[in-house]
Amino acid sequence: MVPRSVRARTTLAACASVAVVLLAASAVVLLLLRLNLERTVETVARDQARAVARLAAAGRLTPQLPLRPGTDFIQVVDARGRVVAQSQNLTGRPALTPTGAHNRHRTYNLDALGQKHHQRVTTVTTITPAGPVIVHVGASLRTADAAEDLTTAALTALSALLLFTVGALTWRTTGRALRPVEAIRAEVAAISDRGLDRRVPAPRGDDEIARLADTMNAMLERLEAAGARQRRFIADASHELRSPLAVLRTQLEVALTHPDPEVRNALVAGALEDTERLQALSADLLLLARLDATGQSRPDEAVDLTELVRTTVTARSTDPHPVALHTPCDITVPGNALWLGRLLTNLLDNAQRHAHRTVTVRLTADPATGDAVLDIANDGPPIASAYREKIFERFTRLDDARSRDDGGTGLGLPIALDIATLHGGTITVEDTPDGTTFRTRLTTSTRG
Incomplete structure (x- = not known):
């Protein structure tokens, strides 16, 4: 056995x-x-x-x-x-x-x-x-x-002694080597979903066990961050849903009891707008959940990014500000066309919301790396450097009142960043002489 x-x-x-x-x-x-x-x-x-x-x-x-x-x-x-x-x-x-x-x-x-x-x-x-x-x-x-018998007896005794010594030393050495592993196992077994702030003991040195402890602690840090992000997301989503639901209920209750038909119609129209806003928020929350569930599995469908940009911009003929489109070359990237289209739509919505007069869309290829570079610029007010990362956090609005009036949910840019990250890309914010540019960089090949 x-x-x-x-x-x-x-x-x-x-x-x-x-x-x-x-x-x-x-x-x-x-x-x-x-x-x-x-x-x-x-x-x-x-x-x-x-x-x-x-x-x-x-x-x-x-x-x-x-x-x-x-x-x-x-x-x-x-x-x-x-x-x-x-x-x-x-x-x-x-x-x-x-x-x-x-x-x-x-x-x-x-x-x-x-x-x-x-x-x-x-x-x-x-x-x-x-x-x-x-x-x-x-x-x-x-x-x-006689010499053979004596040598055989001596070798037998010496071998038995050597085997005992090897066994004892191996047992002791292995026990000491595995003691930190047992400590790590016991600590991990004691950590519950409410105790992700705990860490496993990390032994000194740079051997395999020390690296295992560092890896476990890094994993616990990621789990703790994911748990905190999830709790914050649930709290923010509850807060975001509570306000329009309260307004919607108030409008419907007033419309139900108000005797004036014109006032009732106005209240019902406002309730319909709030319902559409709730519907958009629910769709954004569902998309974020799908993106979180997808993890690191990058879509690999060939997408004609140039055609996608042209089609998306052309279809937005009712936007308040004209869009200057520049696509001098044909670029194809691996990914999901539906999600890339959502990324482009969210960035265009953000640009339209903050532009004064014009929005500029430019798609080029980086000559050094071959990456696709999509710049969406608007001539609106610049974004302070302290907020350039914060705007990609969920439910973040730099101008809360104006964003609510314009129908913003605070999820457009976080969704765009998650989609870019899923496709192995990045989104950065840069100042330009005429306003602000959101630069999206996507790789044109699948990288392991």
């Missing part, structure tokens, strides 16, 4: 990885040790066998042969299988006969010799004055076996 916690899984993975490395390393060490020890034993036996072969070749072989250190027995057998000479411990023993081969070495049955431990038997053939003989020299592997 796989542990559920990251701490336990990390510790288990570290121990498993170290165990695999230790197992492979131990196997290599034991193999090299075994090969080296067996090579040493075989060298000793081969030297002893060659020395006996030289004695046999010189005809100086004695029936009993002395053993050198590291060898267990010596036996010399002639071509007919008779024992010619041997070490004292093999007196009366039969000749050795091969029983097979193992690892390129012949194997011999040594049970008859009483040798129960591992042996390495080296065989050398030589010619003597009496004919060919075979010299068998057996060297004990007891030392190699």
Whole structure:
């Protein structure tokens, strides 16, 4: 069963990885040790066998042969299988006969010799004055076996100790590393929709956990700002709806009880105007809700911006001020034609509302970036620099009384800015010698 916690899984993975490395390393060490020890034993036996072969070749072989250190027995057998000479411990023993081969070495049955431990038997053939003989020299592997067993036990104990140390260190280190993550999780779990002003603890440094805490705090700041904006929007919308609704109710109540038909007709006409104003406000609120719900998903429909500007300006023939239109080039942008048309309409409504005599619309392409630049200028009073960002806030009116009389809701410019932002663009306010210009910049390609 796989542990559920990251701490336990990390510790288990570290121990498993170290165990695999230790197992492979131990196997290599034991193999090299075994090969080296067996090579040493075989060298000793081969030297002893060659020395006996030289004695046999010189005809100086004695029936009993002395053993050198590291060898267990010596036996010399002639071509007919008779024992010619041997070490004292093999007196009366039969000749050795091969029983097979193992690892390129012949194997011999040594049970008859009483040798129960591992042996390495080296065989050398030589010619003597009496004919060919075979010299068998057996060297004990007891030392190699003991060294291998001791090394295996030492490696096992050392590996167990190392695994325990790695596990303990990994468990402790992972716990300390994850402690800030747990603190962040606990703090986030404790934050409710009414406590968005709280922040998660940010550890020192610039590692992944510190960046996670910074990201979480930035997200909480955005959520707090969005919540405050939503509450402010709801409060402003309630305030904006309360006044015309109160006026509308008063007009209808007076019209219902007033005896003069002309007065009733005037009151009903005023109520109709207020109803239209409420309808426009409701439509603006609905569009803002749709724009907020759309988020960062930019529309990518190809829109002929030049044709859209020409059509929109031409259709507004009843505007109080004439519009000078300049569209020297054809420009196409990705976006939503309906929303871009609303952006243009809102900016034109704002320009018409504040212009003295004329409104100028100019659509050009930025030669440096290729962006579409839409300038809508009016010859009205300039906007103070302190208010150039405030006018894009919802329900903001610099001249509240005049805006209400002209039917403004305080949502036209915020809607235009939201639409431009959704299309990857911007709206800025600039002073001109003849008044004020609202400059909208839109990209002509979809940028990731």
